[in-house]
Each structure stands twice: as C-alpha cells, then as structure tokens.
Amino acid sequence: MEYYGNRLCISMRDLVDGGIMSEPNYKQLASRGRFDVVRRGGGAAGCYALVAVDSLPQRYQDKVNEVYPGGAQARLEGWIKSNYEVDQAATAFFFDKGKCGVALTADKAKEYITNASVLNTCIKLYERASTAQRLFGGKYDWSMMATTIETLRKHFGHTLPASTLRFRKKVNDYKANGYACLISGKFGNQSARKVDHKTERLILGIAVLPNKPWNTNVLELYNSFVTGELDVYDPETGELFDPEQFTDKNGEPMVLSEATINNYLNKPKNRVLIEHRLSSYTTFMHEQMPHMHRHHGEFSLSKVSFDDRDLPRKLKDSRIRPKAYYAYDVTSGCCIGSAYNRAKNVDLVVDMFRDMFRLLDRQGWGCPAEVEVENHLMSQWRDSFLRAGVMFPFVRFCAPMNSQEKHAEQFNGAKKRSIEHRNHIGIGRFYAKSRQYRTESVKVFDELNDTYVEKEYYTWDELIADDLRDIYEYNHALHPNQKKYKGMTRWDVLVANINPTLQPLDKATIARYVGERVSTTIRRNSYCRVAGEDWWLSKTEAIELLAPNDYKVEAYYLTDAEGKITDMFIYQGDMYIDRLDNVGTFCTARAEQTEKDEQVFVEQRKKISHFNKYIEDHAIARVGLSERDSAAETVEPEEVPVPVEEPRETQDMGFTDDYAARALADL
Known part of the structure; x- marks a missing residue:
C-alpha cells in the first residue's frame, strides 16, 4: 500500500494477487463506482491503478487488514493527514499576550498551535462515529490513535504525549479548558501550585x-x-x-x-x-489605586481651583505657621487670589474670594466658568453660593483627602519648589529624600522628649510680604509648557487666553455671600446710612419691592484693597431691592463751592426731581361722596377743587443755572 494525494491506496494487482477479490469482480465494482480509483493504470511505463482503501466496502477492508497487517494504522495516518487543518483561532490566541496571559516566542506559539490543530483533528474523528468505526474497525481505539499521533510527530512537529493514557488525558483536558491547558507551567500559567x-x-x-x-x-x-x-x-x-x-x-x-x-x-x-x-x-x-489622566483646558478662567496651605515658616510671637488660601487659574497656573489668617476658618475663605473678585473686577474679566473646591470649609455654601448656576455655572466638590484631584495642590507644590525654596531658607520637608529639600530641626531633650526648635522665627508682616512677593514672581515666571507657550509667562498665558464666553460678574450675588453686611433702614424714601455715609436709591421705584410697613433692609457691600466701599446693594430677606449710589454732599458756602460741589448738587436734584415725577405720575385722585336718599333721587356730586401747583423755587442755593429745570428736562 502507498499514499496518493494524502489517501492510503492499494494497487489493483495487490487486490487480485492477494486474494482479496478476483479481477472480474474488481472490474465490475469499479464500473459501478463502488470504490474510488484515485489513479488509472496504463499509459506511462510502470503506471498502475490505485484504489483508496477507505472507499472499499467494509468486507474488503477487513480482508485488506488480514492480508496486509498494519493497514488500519496506515489508513488512520492518511485520514489525519488529509483532515488536518491549522487552527486559526489558536493562532490568534497564542500570539496575543492579552489572551493567553504570557508573552510566547514565535517558535513556542507555533508549537502550541500545532498541538491544538492535531487535537482538533483527533476530536473531529471522535465525534464522527461512522468514520471512526470504518477506520478502527469498531469503537474508538485510543491506543491506535496515540500510536498514530506519535508516528506523525516528525511530520507535524507536535509535542503531544506518546503515552496512551497521558494523550487521552490531554485530549479531555483540552476539551474542558481549551487552549490555556497547552501552555507549559514554566510560563506561569498552568504551573503546579505549591499551596492550594x-x-x-x-x-x-x-x-x-x-x-x-x-x-x-x-x-x-x-x-x-x-x-x-x-x-x-x-x-x-x-x-x-x-x-x-x-x-x-x-x-x-x-x-x-x-x-x-x-x-x-x-x-x-x-x-x-x-x-x-x-x-x-x-x-x-x-x-496603589489607579488615578485619572487629564489635560488642562485651552482658555483662562474656564476652571479655577482653590486650596489652603500652611506657610512653611513659623511666627515669632505664637510659634505657629500662618494659614493661606489660594485661587489658581488651571490653564495658566496663575495665582489670582490669596488670603491669610492665623487660623483655618471661614474668614480665610471669604477673604480669598474677595481678593479674587477684586482682581477680576479690576481687569474687567468675567466670572470663572467652573470652580474646583474642597469639602472642609466650602461645604457650608454647597446649597447657596457654591450651588451650580448661582454664582458659577459649574462647581466641583473634590473627594475628601484626595489631594491629587485638586489642581491647586500641584500649583502649591510648584510654587514652593521653584520660588520659595530659592528665595528663603528652611523650605522643604524633614523626610525629603533629596538633601537639598530636606529640613532639620534642633531637638530639645526635656521631659516631654518631643520638642523642637526652629532655626529662625518671623513676624506676621514679614511672612505675608514674602509670600505676596513670591506669588508675583511665580505668576511672572515662564509657563512650564514652553513648547506650547514659548517665551510666555503664566500671567501672559492668563491674559492672552481669557475664555470669551464668560458671564459678567454678578456683584450683587458676590456682595451678598462674601461682602460685608450691615442692617440699616431706608430713610425719607431715598437713602440708607451705611458706614457714616448716605447711600441713595438708584430710583424711587425700588420702594415698591419693600414689604408692607417695613423699611428695614440688609446692606451688603464690597470694598477695595484699602477697605473703601466700592459697591453697595440692599436686600430684604432673600429679595434683592436695589443697588445704592454714594452721591456725596456739597458745600453750602458759596465762597467755598467747587466744581465737584456743583456736580453733587446736580445729582441730588436729579434724584429729588425723579422722586417728584414719580409722585406726580402716581398721584391719587380724590373721589366725591354722597348719601343715597330713599326716593332714589339723583344727586349731583360735589365738585372737588383741583389744587393749583405753586411755582417751584429753583435758585434756593444761589447757583447761576436753573438746575431744577435742567433736571426735569433730563427726565
């Protein structure tokens, strides 16, 4: 017998001479197509007919096995060779580190692919009962299969076990666990456990x-x-x-x-x-935990981050470190607000907001689109000032104790390492690995055994002045991303990239939550007295918003860096009433009057004239009254005389122009 086209074949002469069938019987079966003649005889010298053994009727296959021992194994080899296919799914598995769990070399991956392909062929034959019965002459013969697979080791290059029991176990393991069971334990995938x-x-x-x-x-x-x-x-x-x-x-x-x-x-x-x-x-x-990977926005004031810190050096009087609170623009890294206090309290946060809003107002910039705040001191405004949409369109409360989430933490570190460490002594950490950033203290060996002496102490004014200078130097240092902002400082980046969609500052809301507050009363329907000065209503119509029989209001005002009042607003409860103006006063002595006195006089007359016009427009007309008699006679109502308005005196202060007439004309 011999292989032809990956099929085990026997020649026509061997069939006849071996006594398996007669020549007439052969010709009759061939003409009826009862078996496959894979090659015709005749023609070239030595060319003889070949018949596929597995196509012969079963009784003739049994005679072939008797006459030519070993033919069944040869047929099995032929079937495996002709049905062997490279498993493409195994190729994708073993060449993908993410799927198989280990990085295999190309040779080792090819070995495992071949093993999987051979096992697939064996399992295919196992599942085809009729084919297996024809090849084995009965039930599935594991011994013959293992022997055949071993003889094909050189042909395929597989590394499957030669022992029948081990081979059978490998087949069952492969059917249950798939490709992973083929990987050697030395790769850390299927290695035997030292312990369970x-x-x-x-x-x-x-x-x-x-x-x-x-x-x-x-x-x-x-x-x-x-x-x-x-x-x-x-x-x-x-x-x-x-x-x-x-x-x-x-x-x-x-x-x-x-x-x-x-x-x-x-x-x-x-x-x-x-x-x-x-x-x-x-x-x-x-x-240990994974962290978020982020990048900054393109525009300034799109996001502002807040954080507190202790200044690194101590006060001379109390041996404590001043507390600071900063506001940083995330895109540029600029510090746009700062405040200081001896304690970490609400006043520290309020002063920081005031300082930031003063800068924004001074520069003519809008309100930040988003703020990033902590939970400790900011949570009290979660449902009011720091509720999204009240002051800022977006508000993010960072997770407690998650310093890596707040951008301000990074900017605090950059300022400390780049500016403060260069300008002052004693800046660093006692546990720092780098000796340049490591600080040391002198220990006092007393009964407490936990007292340390700083090398130097400073006054409050020294520390605050130093920090303000450090902030200025930090803001005007080169931006760390010089590839994108070549030659630009942090301040340059802040100014050049202001977000064009920012909302204008709502000073009334700012004043209510972070401004100064004082209770006062509207007097003479025109002004309130705050901080020793008279602040006029912008218009008389504001009194329409007051509650019945209640002239008491709350005045909220903003101040500049020197403490001078810049904006004044009044509320009654939660109701916004009006923005007040400080018109000022004028000198009554004509010999001492200045141009400013005339301007103040004009403004006051305008407000009084507006008040008079309001009264005229809303004047109440009288009605006539009469008693109805029993005869239901018609009674003419009394004629109500209309008062004649007396001419107004407009030159009571002796000025050269008729300011009252001018004020009325302006209306």
Missing part, C-alpha cells in the same frame, strides 16, 4: 494582622499553626481553623519554606490586597 487556594488565603490572613508582621514572622506563625502550637480563628465568626485541613498528600503538616512564603506574599495580586488592608485610605489611594 485555602492555604494561600490563610497566609494572606496572617500577613494582614494589625501589627504588620514581616515575612519571616508570617512563616513562623503559619508553621506554628500547622504543627498545633498556635490556634488561628476567624475574627468575624470566631470559627477555629483546623490544622488537619492543611496537610500534604501523606497527611503530614504542610510546612512551607521562607522562599514559598515570599513568593506568595510578593505576587502582584496579593501585594495590592495586603496593601489595601494594612494602609490607610489616603495612603492606598495615593500609592
């Missing part, structure tokens, strides 16, 4: 004890437990662990080595679980 899952969890449970034991201590505690010297229990349920469940196959205590303990405790998946149990929330979050 239960033992590994016990080791990890010991490793996360509150005293944070070393690996050697974990080993000692584990070995003491399995040898019966130590009881281990579940603190939640109180259940004792049974040492008899932690034995090897011989029933002996499973005593582990130090290397095994180290290997299991240092596995990346175990390492992170141990850190989670032993580390604080903030430590685990900053060192």
